[in-house]
Amino acid sequence: MTSKTKTTATKEEATPALVPKLRFPEFREAWKIKRLGNLFSDRQESGLTGLPLLSLMDKEGIVPQGDSNRKNNSNSDKSKYLRVVPGDIAYNTMRMWEGRSAHVGLEGLVSPAYTVCEPQSGVHSLFFSHYFKTPQLIEQFRRYSQGLVKDTLNLKYAAFSQISVPSPTYPEQQKIAECLSSVDELMAAQARKVDALKTHKKWLMQQLFPREGETQPRLRFPEFQNAGEWEEKSLGQLIEIASGQVDPKQPPYCDSPQIGSENIESHSGKLVNVKSAGDKGVISGNYAFDENDILYSKIRPALNKVAAPAFTGICSADIYPIRPADGSLLRSYLFYLLLSQDFLDYAIRNSERGKIPKINRDALVTYKTLIPSPDEQQRIASCLSGLDALITAETQKLEALKTHKKGLMQQLFPSPGEVEA
Structure with a gap:
């Protein structure tokens, strides 16, 4: 910092100070x-x-x-x-x-x-x-x-x-406060919009999947109104769970994305901070998965961590790689079935009660569910995935507003090294 910006207790208000990069045109007085x-x-x-x-x-x-x-x-x-x-x-x-x-x-x-x-x-x-x-x-x-x-x-x-x-002077304080508060209001409105879409999705999933004791959902698309009741099956009749560990130190796995429970967001199905097995330094307890699998975190089922990656990789031992056993169950539908409230409640009730709750393989495959035809499964999955895309788009708008505010803050407030010309 130059001598121009140095101050003492007795002259602190008399000495020119740092000024921001961005100022409203009506203000020229130094801070x-x-x-x-x-x-x-x-x-x-x-x-x-x-x-x-x-x-x-x-x-x-x-x-x-x-x-x-x-x-x-x-x-x-x-x-x-x-x-x-x-x-x-x-x-x-x-x-x-x-x-x-x-x-x-x-x-x-x-x-x-x-x-x-x-x-x-x-x-x-x-x-x-x-x-x-x-x-x-x-x-x-x-x-x-x-x-x-x-x-x-x-x-x-x-x-x-x-x-x-x-x-700065009081009028400039007021102008900056009004500017940033207007951005905050936009962010708050956008956040409410995102929350409303998430609430709507939660409600919609409760209507599109049968509740416990019901033989069909409360809401069906018009073309399936007369398609009859859904068929009850155990999850074990519909899926396969990967077995046989792979060595993450050997090609091609050493360069593959490696997903653990910490890489899956709760309730959303999104993947975050994914690294390769080499970057993570993982050495054991891994299973291979591909674009046909759904990844389900078996630890802390209440967090409801489910992902549908569109790539090949390996996952840690706290993940079940699950895929449909045949054409009677669609992968896209399985993804939302595992995210449904009925399955979430079942997984919580049937978790092993240890220091870290988890659902074991036997409990997972014992879950009974009602399954519609593949055509109706596709219709349900398409509806929910379209809503997910809308939520993602609106969330990106919210993040853009946050980035805009951060940039404004960096410009409207002085930082060390910026002195009045």
Whole structure:
């Protein structure tokens, strides 16, 4: 950093500071270095036990404790809990080095494990709530946190107040906050759209597959309304499970993709972070699979991990490579059958109760299911795969918005090395 950006405690607001790469055209005044202690005071209001209890969530921010889906671990004595009001910023004192902070939008109480920052005159707290999520400030929070190891690090207000940051005028704070908040609103709307599609898919699968005790599904496509009841069979009559391990150190397996349970997303069927056997360093307990197989994770069945790779590879011993035994069962239908709620409930009920629950081969093949004709199987699978494609497309739009916001954040906030020209 050049001498132009150096500052002292007595001249911190008089010295030109770092400026961002991207600015709105109406703003030209340099950002000034200010201490966070001059921007925020430490709100220490306790004893107001009649206010609602709030929680700080990673994505949602400050929400009513009952909406957090977390177990209520709060103390029955709320006398030491801290009051927050709209416009405050609350942060997790033990996790600020990870950026655990949020803008407050409602009045209530937070745990004494939080620090409550009250904005001073000329401070747009929504601007700073975005600013506090930038890598450069999170690094500052880490540096000023006290403790020997990560699990003991804490950033109390006294240390927080000593951190110096470049700060623009209030109108520019407001403009940046409005810009980023508009992107947040778009992201929230897109996330709701993705969640709605996932909820619709879950409902649709419950209608397209017969429930326990029923002989046909509640919803059938018009062309199959008079096709008769589905035929009951055990899964063992319909599938084959690969046996015979392969050596991942030998060609062609050493260069093949290697999939373990950790590479399959729960409930979605998507594969993530797939590496070759050589890259993983796997040496034993592997089975070959190809594009005719469905991969089903036998450990922790409640996670519902099923994948249908379109390539050849090897999978670890925590995966069952399953394929249809004959033409009476389609691979595409088998994929959704293993993802269905009825099979999920069965797998959970019939898992071995150990430290890590798992469903063994005998329990898997004993599962009884109702099967329609291959034509109806194809119709069901095509419907669900089309919905999956739509979910994927909308999820990609959400990810694009996240990437756009990240890029904006990098441009709208200064980073070390960027000085005023």
